Amino acid sequence: MTRQERIILFLLASLNFTHFLDFMIIMPLSNYLIPYFSISAKDFSFLVSSYSISAAVSGFFTAFIVDRFDRKKVLVWSYIGFMAGTIACGFTNSFSMLLIARIVAGLFGGIIGAQVMAIIADTFSYERRGKAMSSVTASFAVASVIGVPFSMRLTEWFHGDWHAPFLLVGGVGLLMLPLVIRYVPPIATHLQQGARRSPLDLLQTLLSHPGRRSALLFSCLLMMGHFLIIPFITPFLEFNRGYHKSLIPVIYLAGGSASLIGTFILGRLSDRKGKLPVFSACVLLSLVMVPLITSMPIVPLPVVLGFFALLFILAAGRALTAQAMISEIVPPEQRGSFMSFNGCVQQAGTGIASLIAGYVVYNDSSGRLYHYDWLGYLSIAVLLVSLLMARRLFAGSDARSVPA
Secondary structure, three states: OOOOHHHHHHHHHHHEEEEHHHHHOOOHHHHHHHHHHHOOOHHHHHHHHHHHHHHHHHHHHHHOHHHHHHHHHHHHHHHHHHHHHHHHOEEEEEEEHHHHHHHHHHHHHHHHHHHHHHHHHOOOOHHHHHHHHHHHHHHHHHHEEEEEHHHHHHHHOOOOHHOOOOOOOHHHHHHHHHHHHHHHOOOOOHHHHOOOOHHHHHHHHHHHHHHHHHHHHHHHHHHHHHHHHOOOOOHHHHHHHOHHHHHHHHHHHHHHHHHHHHHHHHHHHHHHOHHHHHHHHHHHHHHHHHHHHHHOOOOOOOHHHHHHHHHHHHHHHHHHHHHHHHOOOHHHHHHHHHHHHHHHHHHHHHHHHHHHHHOOOOOOOOEEEHHHHHHHHHHHHHHHHHHHHHHHHOOHHHHHOOOO
8 A cells, every 4th residue: 555545544544533423422321411501312313313314415416416526525525514514513502503514414424425436446446445335434433432422521621611622523524624624635536437417317227226226225224223222322321320420431431442443354354354254243243232231231341341341342343345346336337326325325325223212212200211222123124134135136246346
């Protein structure tokens, strides 16, 4: 890997870090936001899903036009809008205004992830893409290892002021943006690989192939299976199992640290052994870990840390291998649009999962959650369906990537 490629990966990973952290921090902040606004678990699920659903909407409409522009320009302007929404979250004091700010952040944030993946797919061959994507996917782990624990500590240092983490994310973004503009080169080779087409023609071309439609459904289900249990992990740990707020950063630190190490190992392993085998192993192990989390009894803290470490590793492994396989579904000249559609359905899956979670669980006046284990059973069913789909859709992907 060249020095230029390393710089590009570092900067893309940095953008993804702020993007992931902005989305992730809302969930551990539930223990502050729910009592601050005196809202129910269902209301909180609306707050989580608003970002995802608005991101899905923007991803759908921008998918028609992103392949007409330099990918770098699309990424930069989307990031500016995302930062504006995130910084606005740091200055709101009402539930309705926070909801609007989250929608704005989601509208622009929904474009970022797809462009990052498209840039990687255009820059790295399929044989090297697992390692490259693992570098960027690792930003999710870094957000867990550094971002979430530090943000939670920052909230405590400011005496429970939940605005501070959003201002932190916005500040980091303002520092990263000039570096991206300076060091990431234009990504426009796809503009010479195909003529511009009308939106309806493009949509028909992208979705006319049954394999592409199935790949998008697979991507949506995979995200649903993961996020069904994520929004209410923090209140479950505090209000159902009695772990104090101060321990939540430690749990995210352990899970994120393990995920960071596991991401690089699994990325390289997927390049050597194949994306589908690694994906399948991660899903099968997840079928065991999910019910352990959602039905977890009161156990010593080291056991909890071990559970979350493995859960985060498996989630990262599923994500990076799935994205590598999906990116190979279409040719380069259509990849930006298709990955935008993919990002769209992923956000939709996340939003739908959050809404379902809000309707399945409920909380009492003490904050205790009920029926959280039901979400675990539903997550298992969805992940199992996604595994069966992957085995059918991507059975030949690894074989096709091997040079003759």
